[in-house]
Amino acid sequence: MDSIKNTVNYVKESVSGAGSTASKEANKNVAKDSNAPLDTRAQAGFDAIGDKIDEQGHNRKADVHKEAAKH
Template sequence: MDTIKNAANYVQESIQGAGSTASKEANKNVAKDSDASLGTRAQAAFDSAGDKVDEQTHNRKADVHKEAAKH
């Protein structure tokens, strides 16, 4: 039963990590957009940094669940 739970958690964390990756990339593009206001660009850069932390956290959790599901 724990193996199934760990596998489901792995999938969930992987999906959340992918969502954070997409958000990070979108925010990076806004931060680089010279047509956007300075405030918008600064907020996008800040959000991108937060998304990167979320991405790494979800990916680490996914790896933990993946390893736990193997055992």
């Protein structure tokens, strides 16, 4: 039963990590857009940093659940 829970949690964290990656990339593109207003670009840069932190957290949690599911 724990193996199933860990597998489900692994998938959940992997999907969440992928969502954070997509958001990070979108925010990076806005931050680089010279046609966007400066405040928008700055906010997108800060949001990209937050997304990167979220991405790393989800990926770490996914790795933990993946290893736990193996045992």
